[in-house]
Amino acid sequence: MTREFPPISRSRINPSTGSWRRAPRGSQAGLHFYSMGGGSLIGSCWSLLSKFAGYLRSRGVGKGDVVGLFLPNSPQFAIAFYGALIAGAIVSPMNVLYSPREIRHQLSDNKARVLVALDMFKDRVLAGLPSSVEEVLWTGIQDYLPGLKALLYKLFKKPPSPPKGGIHKKFTDALKHEPIDSKPEINPHEDVAALMYTGGTTGTPKGAMLTHRNLLANVLQIDAWFKRGVRGKDVFVGALPWFHIYGLTAVLNSGVQKAATIIVYARPNIEEIMRDIERYKATVFHGVPTLYRMIINHPKVEKFNLRSLEVCISGAEPLPKAVAERFMEITGAKLREGYGLTETSPVTHVNPIMGEARYGSIGIPVPSTVAAVADPESPAILEPGQVGELVVSGPQVMKGYYNRPEENEKVFFECCGLRWLRTGDMARMDEDGYFYIVDRKKDIIKYKGYSVFPREIEEVLYRHECVREAAVIGVPHPEYNEVPKAFVALRDECKGKVKPEDIIEFARKHLAPYKVPKEVEIREDLPKSGVGKILRRVLREEELKKRGQA
Missing domain, CATH: 3.40.50.980 (Rossmann fold)
Structure with a gap:
């Protein structure tokens, strides 16, 4: 069912009671770097x-x-x-x-x-x-x-x-x-500032055309969300790569706009990051779940004072609740899950910093952003609680893919007076406007007529005390079309002690029978993108090649 005025979610609450602010006229942008883990301080x-x-x-x-x-x-x-x-x-x-x-x-x-x-x-x-x-x-x-x-x-x-x-x-x-x-x-609305290539997780890279307005808008949206106060006071942990849109916007561009100091890492080392947080009194940390997991599991984590951290954001993949709770316990910081895409510069959703944060949710839209759940096959907006494709509209949404008119036809549609971008992620929205990613549209496993969502299985696997990393894919089956297969990396103290059947038995206690992985493969590490996101695509390609179906 659709409505004349569809159930879209706007950022109608200001999670930090702040307002949009531009840098004062004549103020100096904040290009200050502690370079290469203790190199020279480079001023303006x-x-x-x-x-x-x-x-x-x-x-x-x-x-x-x-x-x-x-x-x-x-x-x-x-x-x-x-x-x-x-x-x-x-x-x-x-x-x-x-x-x-x-x-x-x-x-x-x-x-x-x-x-x-x-x-x-x-x-x-x-x-x-x-x-x-x-x-x-x-x-x-x-x-x-x-x-x-x-x-x-x-x-x-x-x-x-x-x-x-x-x-x-x-x-x-x-x-x-x-x-x-x-x-x-x-012309900031039309002229392209950056061509950021997608495809690290889904296939052939495509150039997302981000205009000057797109990049500036997203920096200001993040600033309004954080409400960090006086410029020139923050110290950013620069562990995310700037060649990725997450690091470029959330660390480099946002750090410059805030006249912040950025601790720069060409190749981050977890112990070095923790030492520098203590040394430079870092206040803002943008990362991915892999980084936060590595910190809380590091044998020396208790030796460093990480309590200068105030605001930390996790993106790129789901943030397990256990990881968030342990990290906040160690640091005293607020760690919130957010969401974004290369095509959206990237941030579209974040859990409120000062308001209610809901675990398992990517939060609510950032200022000036409209989001909804749509039918994957038609330009129809769905009711709250229904699962469909997450669609967004806002000033941070790309101009389009470079030289890909056929792709642009697929990802954009007009509805309700707005130009919407299809994200490719399946999601649902609750009655309060919080969004929950169910899974990538391309990653849904079709098993015996059921739709099995890898993310749900992964969340369960992360509850196992010995699982450090987990990923689930669908593998071909002659009778059932696809069956779930899990890949896990174990904590050091559990290596050699936990077997695949132990993981399957654990999953069986927490999942419906059709969702339980039929196979589990234990690996030393799982393949990741440059920003640290676990790549299901690579696992799927390896599995198909192994089965002679690549």
């Missing part, structure tokens, strides 16, 4: 951004041209990202774990003219570099280490020497250019 770097923008302009790179970034979290990433935006270019960050094939796909798909890359990734970059790239600017971690550390790094780490001449140049030389003399006219 507007001049570097302007010089990089000037360099790009001198090379004929401007409005609408794409600049690729193959960089870990680093000062160079921030300088290149914001400098390219000042020049009017489109920035396309890349996952630094990409293979040459994946590098070539993204750079060829978006026709990037310039690539900024880290020297330690030289071999993969050169193997995947398409001929369409006109210039590669090489940089190294040593470029922003203080003098003695830079010298020691060169002596003992011996960074690789990137090619010289032709299209290959030094990033530091580009920063010696004259500052940009005039800024391009930007």
Whole structure:
């Protein structure tokens, strides 16, 4: 049944009693980094951004041209990202774990003219570099280490020497250019700022076109939700990769907007993160459940004072209640589950910081966002309590997929005077407007005519005292179409003591018979994306290949 005025959920309550605030005119953006786990403190770097923008302009790179970034979290990433935006270019960050094939796909798909890359990734970059790239600017971690550390790094780490001449140049030389003399006219509603590629969990990557308005709107939505007060006071844990939209928006862009200090990690280590939280009195932590699990399970967690943390957000995958409760007990911080997509810049939902947080829920829409549950096959909004596809509308929703008109036809629809984005996630909304993700539409297991949701099984498996990580997929069955199979990684103290049949027996006590995994495979670790999200897709591909059905 549908209504003339459908049951949509707006963020009609302000969870932190705050209002939208822009940065004061003339205030200084907060580019302050504690770099590489204790490197130099780099102050305001507007001049570097302007010089990089000037360099790009001198090379004929401007409005609408794409600049690729193959960089870990680093000062160079921030300088290149914001400098390219000042020049009017489109920035396309890349996952630094990409293979040459994946590098070539993204750079060829978006026709990037310039690539900024880290020297330690030289071999993969050169193997995947398409001929369409006109210039590669090489940089190294040593470029922003203080003098003695830079010298020691060169002596003992011996960074690789990137090619010289032709299209290959030094990033530091580009920063010696004259500052940009005039800024391009930007239409924030239409002009694309970033091409962020999706597909790490679902298949072939597609470039989501995020406009300047999309990125700014989501930063302001997050700020209104947090109501953090005075600018320049917060210290952000920068463990999430900035090449992923979650880290780019929630850490880098939000940190800059708040004039915060960002503790930057090129490659995070849990003990190092805990030490730095205590050392720098970190206040804000954006992470994924894997990070929070690693902290609470670390043998040295009690040795560090983590109680400076105030607000922590978990995204990318479901946050188990037991993990959240233990983390909050250790830190005293508020840990809330949220939700977002690359296509939505990314945040659309978060559990209230000051209001009621409901475990198992992704919360309610952030300000200026409208959300509903729709029929997966038609533009019809469903009633509260019904399971359907989560759809959203708001200023953070992407312009569309780059050069994918057929995909855009599938994910957008018009209803009730709004342009809706289909998320691909099955969900339900309760009477109070809180949303609950049931599962990915593509991950639902069809067993004997039943719809089995992997997330529900995983939540049960996480209750087992020995399960550290869990993922469930459907595997082919000649009679039942598909049956659930679980993959688990055990805590260290349980290795060799727990068998697959023990896990199955535990699940049998908490699930209906048709939901119980028919197989359990114990692994050392489960495959993850660059942001730490467990990849069911990879497990499914491996299983099909093993069964000769790939």
